[in-house]
Amino acid sequence: MTSAASGCAECGREPARAPRQMPHGNVCFKCLRRVHYHPAKCHACGQTRPLGYRDSAGEPVCARCAGHPSVFACAECGSEAHPYGASRCARCFLKQRLADTLRDPATGQVRAELAPLFDAMVASHRPQNALTWLTRPPGHGVALLGEMARGEAAISHSTFEALPSDKTRNYLRDLLVSCGVLPVYQPQIARAEAWLEQIAAARPDHHKAVVTRFGRWAEFRRLRANASRGPLSNATVNAARARVNAAVKLMDWAEQLGKAVTQLTQTDLERYLNEHPGRRWAVYPFVAWLADTRANPRLSLRPREPPQPQVTIPDEERWRAVETLLRDDTVKLYARVAGLFAILFAQPLCGIVAMTASQVAAAPGGEVLVRFGATAIEMPPPIDRLVTEHAAARGHASYNAQDNGWLFPGGVPGRPMATENIRRELAERGIGCHEHRKTALFALAGAIPSPVLADLIGIAPKTAVKWAALASRDWAAYIAERADPAL
Numbered sequence: 448m449t450s451a452a453s454g455c456a457e458c459g460r461e462p463a464r465a466p467r468q469m470p471h472g473n474v475c476f477k478c479l480r481r482v483h484y485h486p487a488k489c490h491a492c493g494q495t496r497p498l499g500y501r502d503s504a505g506e507p508v509c510a511r512c513a514g515h516p517s518v519f520a521c522a523e524c525g526s527e528a529h530p531y532g533a534s535r536c537a538r539c540f541l542k543q544r545l546a547d548t549l550r551d552p553a554t555g556q557v558r559a560e561l562a563p564l565f566d567a568m569v570a571s572h573r574p575q576n577a578l579t580w581l582t583r584p585p586g587h588g589v590a591l592l593g594e595m596a597r598g599e600a601a602i603s604h605s606t607f608e609a610l611p612s613d614k615t616r617n618y619l620r621d622l623l624v625s626c627g628v629l630p631v632y633q634p635q636i637a638r639a640e641a642w643l644e645q646i647a648a649a650r651p652d653h654h655k656a657v658v659t660r661f662g663r664w665a666e667f668r669r670l671r672a673n674a675s676r677g678p679l680s681n682a683t684v685n686a687a688r689a690r691v692n693a694a695v696k697l698m699d700w701a702e703q704l705g706k707a708v709t710q711l712t713q714t715d716l717e718r719y720l721n722e723h724p725g726r727r728w729a730v731y732p733f734v735a736w737l738a739d740t741r742a743n744p745r746l747s748l749r750p751r752e753p754p755q756p757q758v759t760i761p762d763e764e765r766w767r768a769v770e771t772l773l774r775d776d777t778v779k780l781y782a783r784v785a786g787l788f789a790i791l792f793a794q795p796l797c798g799i800v801a802m803t804a805s806q807v808a809a810a811p812g813g814e815v816l817v818r819f820g821a822t823a824i825e826m827p828p829p830i831d832r833l834v835t836e837h838a839a840a841r842g843h844a845s846y847n848a849q850d851n852g853w854l855f856p857g858g859v860p861g862r863p864m865a866t867e868n869i870r871r872e873l874a875e876r877g878i879g880c881h882e883h884r885k886t887a888l889f890a891l892a893g894a895i896p897s898p899v900l901a902d903l904i905g906i907a908p909k910t911a912v913k914w915a916a917l918a919s920r921d922w923a924a925y926i927a928e929r930a931d932p933a934l
């Protein structure tokens with residue numbers, strides 16, 4: 448049965464090292480690795496597994512369907528998922544590595560306070576990521592974790608606050624918070640507050656107090672309120688910082704007049720805005736706050752419309768992005784799905800990553816429904832297929848017993864994917880995701896003649912008809928909902 452001494456049964460090449468004997472012939476190491484790292488849906492059982500075996504018709508199937516013990520199984524836990532070393536999976540490697548790092552010398556066991564971290568990391572969606580973090584050479588965060596396990600550093604926020612913040616320490620801090628070892632804090636707000644302190648420290652006393660009050664009580668309080676409702680986007684945090692910066696610029700200008708900002712007159716303010724017309728919009732919240740808090744009731748400023756974004760993407764370009772996301776298999780699946788949600792349905796990325804798997808449901812007729820807000824939208828083909836595949840791959844269906852419920856799980860256990868992850872992947876294809884876009888492209892699908900739509904995004908004419916029908920059917924309720932600013 449084995450084709451002795453000839454090439455690999457998969458690729459036909461002469462293997463560089465001893466091939467593995469598989470039931471359908473010798474298979475080279477490279478091919479085995481490829482199959483292991485790229486599990487696919489087995490046509491016999493429907494599960495996503497490495498298809499290194501053949502059925503009686505010669506079609507690729509999984510080991511179980513072929514009736515063989517799997518060569519891809521981890522020697523320790525038997526899982527075929529998360530290939531890593533020669534014989535053990537990434538999860539089993541991670542478990543051992545973590546046990547070593549977290550060992551409390553007093554007991555020889557994982558330090559009790561850190562047990563939730565151990566469990567969360569071992570259960571993480573992609574143990575490879577945690578392993579990469581643990582094995583990163585200089586690893587301040589990893590070194591610190593070891594110190595905490597050995598009792599050399601306190602397991603507390605103050606330990607982090609006393610150290611310079613860096614990426615791997617921030618990761619560790621987020622991780623400890625996400626698994627409940629440390630109480631919740633809001634890292635973006637904590638960083639913004641540290642920044643505010645620096646800004647204030649560089650100003651004279653009379654301005655120090657004003658900028659601290661404005662930053663902490665007006666701007667960052669709004670951030671805290673937003674954060675309690677869901678993940679904060681970087682854009683929101685940056686906008687708050689920009690308003691503090693605008694306040695500081697006005698203070699520094701007042702300083703040149705030999706005045707405090709609380710002593711400025713309306714005439715001074717108008718002179719400032721004549722000198723710096725571009726700052727009007729950014730400084731408005733500060734001026735309004737000065738007046739509202741009676742810190743300087745002499746000032747008033749009429750708000751103006753925010754400047755329109757300079758670059759507007761014409762719809763044709765957005766449709767081209769849709770076409771790319773529908774067809775280009777080289778874009779990561781999560782980014783295709785998230786990008787389509789963003790462009791077609793006008794969902795902000797920070798809302799997309801906060802979605803849970805329960806927002807995707809199959810209707811009795813097999814239609815795929817996705818719930819944004821209160822309305823469930825039927826996904827048109829082939830988006831329905833992409834969403835289903837993504838939802839299945841997310842938990843690696845048969846692979847991953849742990850499921851934390853996020854539709855877009857992140858590298859940090861228990862947390863959703865970072866929006867930057869998606870944004871970067873899309874930006875590589877020249878696709879920008881403009882947050883807060885109110886017009887959902889999908890709403891237009893019904894207004895474009897079907898043949899044109901088919902041509903525009905490269906779908907079959909029949910599919911285009913379906914798009915148009917769905918767009919006109921579900922859309923009224925959805926638009927009404929989005930028009931309500933409370934949502």
Ligand SMILES: [Zn+2]
Nearest residue numbers: 455458475478
């Ligand atoms: Zn081969």
Ligand SMILES: [Zn+2]
Nearest residue numbers: 489492509512
């Ligand atoms: Zn199978």
Ligand SMILES: [Zn+2]
Nearest residue numbers: 521524536539
């Ligand atoms: Zn294993």
